[in-house]
Amino acid sequence: MVETLTRTIMMTRKVRLFTEAEPYRFENGAELGPIDVAFETYGELNPEGTNCILVCHALTGSSHAAFYNSETDKIPGWWDGIIGPGKALDSTKYFVVCSNFLVGCYGTTGPSTINPRTMKEYGTSFPITTIRDMVRVQRKLLEWLGVERLQLVIGGSMGGMQAIEWAVMYPEFVERISPIATGASHTAWGIGLNEVARQAIFTDPAYRNGNYYPYGQPSRGLALARMIAMLSYRSPESFTMRFQRGRIREDGSVDFFDPKNIFQVESYLHYQGVKLVERFDANTYIYITRAMDLHDVARDRGKLRDVLGTIKARTLCVGISSDVLYPAVEQQGLAELIPGARYAEIQSVHGHDAFLIEFDKVNQTIGRFLEDRG
Numbered sequence: 001m002v003e004t005l006t007r008t009i010m011m012t013r014k015v016r017l018f019t020e021a022e023p024y025r026f027e028n029g030a031e032l033g034p035i036d037v038a039f040e041t042y043g044e045l046n047p048e049g050t051n052c053i054l055v056c057h058a059l060t061g062s063s064h065a066a067f068y069n070s071e072t073d074k075i076p077g078w079w080d081g082i083i084g085p086g087k088a089l090d091s092t093k094y095f096v097v098c099s100n101f102l103v104g105c106y107g108t109t110g111p112s113t114i115n116p117r118t119m120k121e122y123g124t125s126f127p128i129t130t131i132r133d134m135v136r137v138q139r140k141l142l143e144w145l146g147v148e149r150l151q152l153v154i155g156g157s158m159g160g161m162q163a164i165e166w167a168v169m170y171p172e173f174v175e176r177i178s179p180i181a182t183g184a185s186h187t188a189w190g191i192g193l194n195e196v197a198r199q200a201i202f203t204d205p206a207y208r209n210g211n212y213y214p215y216g217q218p219s220r221g222l223a224l225a226r227m228i229a230m231l232s233y234r235s236p237e238s239f240t241m242r243f244q245r246g247r248i249r250e251d252g253s254v255d256f257f258d259p260k261n262i263f264q265v266e267s268y269l270h271y272q273g274v275k276l277v278e279r280f281d282a283n284t285y286i287y288i289t290r291a292m293d294l295h296d297v298a299r300d301r302g303k304l305r306d307v308l309g310t311i312k313a314r315t316l317c318v319g320i321s322s323d324v325l326y327p328a329v330e331q332q333g334l335a336e337l338i339p340g341a342r343y344a345e346i347q348s349v350h351g352h353d354a355f356l357i358e359f360d361k362v363n364q365t366i367g368r369f370l371e372d373r374g
């Protein structure tokens with residue numbers, strides 16, 4: 001039987017939002033242009049410009065959130081389970097936008113982009129970038145797209161940080177936010193994990209103080225950084241469930257110098273490390289983990305309670321029962337500080353990554369929040 005596959009192809013687009021003549025001014029005062037932004041959109045913007053949903057991606061994500069980029073793509077965008085006809089972020093009702101954030105390495109200007117003045121990658125000369133910078137650039141993109149109001153800003157982890165900043169920075173522009181598995185500021189636990197990951201990159205001799213582009217990535221360091229991070233994205237119970245004490249070679253050998261004799265969990269982590277090296281830039285990893293660490297909605301604004309008290313958007317904070325990176329109790333605490341905010345919990349063994357895996361549960365939770373117009 002010949003199966004005909006009908007798939008929707010949505011291309012990633014790119015727009016130049018800032019130029020050398022009119023550069024972007026970063027939060028730290030640095031100026032840079034040109035700045036290009038890669039983005040995808042799903043659905044149609046209504047004539048009033050008011051049916052837009054902004055999806056903010058997490059650490060190593062991209063603007064490719066849904067559908068396929070080509071006929072030959074093996075997998076669709078990272079939130080295809082949530083975005084599309086009949087799904088929570090219904091593209092027949094809403095104009096859904098996802099952009100690769102400023103400093104990203106999926107088409108938006110960042111450290112791995114060629115600086116037109118030197119014709120070399122920016123590398124570590126790229127300005128320090130914050131979540132607020134990312135949000136300002138997203139705001140400019142929405143202006144360019146003709147969006148007048150956001151029905152929802154949603155994202156998990158670092159995407160959730162952007163959602164909270166959106167509600168604080170543009171209270172009149174945002175109807176609802178749904179921060180998932182995130183926080184009003186990055187925790188000491190999260191910063192600690194990021195620093196260990198960064199050190200893995202810095203101590204790889206191939207890093208060459210960030211000037212590695214002509215020679216190739218610091219592969220070992222970046223892979224190790226990913227392996228460390230992956231431990232915080234899952235949970236002890238999910239690893240037990242998936243790998244137990246399984247070995248690659250089940251012959252009972254105790255020769256631990258034999259690479260074929262490793263545990264399944266080791267093999268999985270190595271695989272995830274290599275996979276990231278193939279698709280991600282090490283300097284970008286350093287910049288975005290720093291942006292995460294610097295995230296604190298109260299920074300230079302006053303007391304946290306007062307700052308969150310300015311949020312006008314209807315808010316649904318979503319926690320994940322087994323999240324060890326952003327424990328559910330922290331999402332509950334966040335909801336208590338935002339006026340009128342509600343809290344929902346996704347029951348899952350998958351840990352922090354559950355927002356990228358438990359599509360049915362996320363659909364139900366977000367679908368209900370969007371339908372509740374009271």
Ligand code: COA
Nearest residue numbers: 058059060061157158233264265267268269271353356357
């Ligand atoms: N040894 C080697 N490889 C293994 C393995 C083992 N024992 N067990 C599984 N794998 C491989 C699979 O073959 C598969 O390979 P493929 O991706 O090339 O098809 C891959 O691991 C599957 O990954 P897995 O984590 O099991 O998928 P999942 O469905 O549970 O989760 C994602 C999907 C997208 C969430 C996950 O892969 C991922 O990328 N997580 C990190 C996302 C992230 O950055 N989160 C942080 C947000 S701040």
